[in-house]
Amino acid sequence: MHKFLNSMLVIAVLISGFALYSLEHATRGLERKVAKLERDIDSEVETTRFLTAEWSSLTRPDRLRVLAEKHLGLTTIDPRQVVKLDEIGQKVPAEPIVQLEAKGMDPIGAIIEKMR
Template sequence: MRTLAYMMTILAVFGLAFWAYRENYATQQVLKETRVLRSDIADAQVRLSVLRAEWAYLNRPDRLRDLAELNFERLGLLPLRPEQFGRVDEVSFPPSGLVIEEGVEVSSYGQEADQ
């Protein structure tokens, strides 16, 4: 009976050792993937900061004004003037008791296009 208990104990130890061995390598693989993902995230953040800087550079008001002047005939863009902007207190808001009686269909889903 003792021999059976010793054999079961030895098998349990071997089984736990095999399980620990596999878990160790699985953990190392996950840590490696995590390092790769963190590196990818850092690279993406650097690219994003470069893209934001380029966007800010391309949207400079003086550059956009020059582009609007160059393409005035094609686009018909007019320069913005301060008097074109209003104040918040000049905005007319709908009355608070507004009741919408008829809805408006804004989706064309399921309808055939007229051609």
């Protein structure tokens, strides 16, 4: 009876040891996976910070003003250009001064072609 009980206990210890080893191996694998994910998250956070700084640099009003003047021929708004809604009819002519479509000109298309 003691031999049977001892052999069952030995088998139970071996099974427990194997289960414990398997659990430890799985835990180490998950730890490596978590560490990799943390590194990936840190990398993404750093990339986001870099892109946010670059976006802030690219959308600076003074930079955009210079680019608008250089490439689009735009200037800042003159305060005399701002009118009340009921004054628009007095300021804008009824007919366009130049009929661009009739002449076959497209000023925006010309600007885009110059930029290419």
